[in-house]
Amino acid sequence: MKIGTIARAAGVSCDTLRFYEKQGLIRSTRADNGYRHYAPETAQLVTYIRTAQRLGFSLAEIGGHMSAVWNAPDQDAAVAELLAEKVRDIENRIAELQGLRKELLERVRQQCPLSRD
Numbered sequence: 001m002k003i004g005t006i007a008r009a010a011g012v013s014c015d016t017l018r019f020y021e022k023q024g025l026i027r028s029t030r031a032d033n034g035y036r037h038y039a040p041e042t043a044q045l046v047t048y049i050r051t052a053q054r055l056g057f058s059l060a061e062i063g064g065h066m067s068a069v070w071n072a073p074d075q076d077a078a079v080a081e082l083l084a085e086k087v088r089d090i091e092n093r094i095a096e097l098q099g100l101r102k103e104l105l106e107r108v109r110q111q112c113p114l115s116r117d
Contacts, residue, residue, distance in 0.1 A: 001037065001043075002036070002037060002038075010047055011047075012046055017046065021036075024063060025045075025049055025063050056090070065082055
């Protein structure tokens with residue numbers, strides 16, 4: 001499939017597809033005329049990438065996990081585990097931020113907020 005067809009099917013721009021390809025997230029072959037041709041399942045893969053981004057995954061994380069997900073005997077279970085891991089990461093970050101908030105509030109009440117009393 002040509003780049004425009006895949007872009008429309010996945011709801012992204014052609015530039016996005018080129019970027020994903022440059023990042024190694026998707027692949028294409030080149031015709032003699034230089035046009036990119038993508039496998040039909042590329043649209044599904046791009047939709048997966050976009051959804052993962054909306055859920056807070058970086059492109060590096062997506063690229064690092066993509067092969068394991070696509071090759072897993074139970075893809076649903078593999079994705080569920082990645083999501084659970086992301087929730088744990090978010091919960092850890094929330095705890096860190098709450099600790100930082102507490103320390104900042106304590107320092108606001110000090111006469112010299114930058115000194116550690």
